[in-house]
Amino acid sequence: MLKYSVVSFAWCVIILITILFTSCAFAQEVDSLYKGAYGYFAQGNWNKAKELYQEAIDLKPDYWDAHYWLGKTLEKLGDVNGAMKEWSLVLQSNPSHQETFRKWRTYGPNSVRLTDQERQNLENIFLYQDGSATIYLNDPWYTIVPYAFLVLNQNDFLSSYLSARIFQWAGQKVSPLLTDYADTGYQRGLEMLSSGSTDYKEMTFQFLKDLRERYKSSEKMQGKINRVLDSIFAQQAGITPQEAKIKTTLELIVDSESVNTPNPSSTLVPATEPSFYIDTGNE
Secondary structure (H helix, E strand, O other), rough: OOHHHHHHHHEEEEEEEEHHHHHHHHHHHHHHHHHHHHHHHOOOOHHHHHHHHHHHHOOOOHHHHHHHHHHHHHHHHOOOHHHHHHHHHHHHOOOHHHHHHHHHHHHHHHHHOOOHHHHHHHEEEEEEOOOOOOHHHHHHHHHHHHHHHHHHHHHHHHHHHHHHHHHHHHHHHHHHHHHHHHHHHHHHHHHHHHHHOOOHHHHHHHHHHHHHOOOOOHHHHHHHHHHHHHHHHHHOOOHHHHHHHEEEEEEEOOOOOOEEOOOOOHHEEEEOOOEEEEEEEOO
C-alpha cells in the first residue's frame, strides 16, 4: 500500500512538472511570436508582422496588446476596417486602453452614417427619456460611440446637449475615457446659450438644470450659469440684464401653445431670489 502511494505521488509530480513545462513553453512561444512581429513591424515588413501577430492571437485570443498592434499593422496595410475590428475588440474587453482609444478615435466617427431616424432615436432616448439606451450596449464602438462624436461635431445647441447626454451615459456604461467629451458638449451648449444662439427654448432650462448638478462644486461654472439665467430672464421680461439683477420676479401665463408675459413692467418687483408665478389658465 505504501509502495502504491509512493508511485502515485511520483506520477503526480511528473504530471505537474509536465504541465508547468508545457505552460512555460506555450508562454515563451506566444511571447516569441509577439516580439518577432514587432521586429518586422519596426522594419516596415507589414505582411510578416501581420502573420506573426495573428499566430500569437490564435494561440492566445485574449492577448490584447497583440490585437492592438495587429490593428496598427492592418492600418499600415490600408485595411482600416480590419484595424477598427481589432481596436474595437480591445476596447470592448479593456475600455480604459488609452492607446487603443486614440487609434480608434482617428477613424471611429467616420465608420457609421447617422441617419435622420437614428438621430431622432437618440433624441428620444437621451433628451426625452422615451426608450432605453441599453439597445446600444451590444456593440457600442460601432454604434453609440461614433454616433456621439458625429453629433458633437454638429454646431448647434441641441446637438451639443444631446452629445453631452450621450457621452455622460457612455462614460459610465462603455468607457471612462468618454467622460471628458460630456464636458465638451455641456460647455459648448453653455457658450451657445450665452451668445443667445439657440432656437430650442423648451430644452434650455432642462439643460441648465443638468449643468447646475454636474458642476455644483465649480464656482466658475455656477457663475456662467447664473449669467445665462439673468440673460434669459431679461429677454423674457423685456428689460436689460442689468435691470434683471434687481428685478427678479416675473409673472408668466402658460397655455398649451406658448408662454407669455402679459404686462412685464407692472409685475416686476425687487426680490432676492428668482420666482415664477404660473397661471395655468384652467378656469
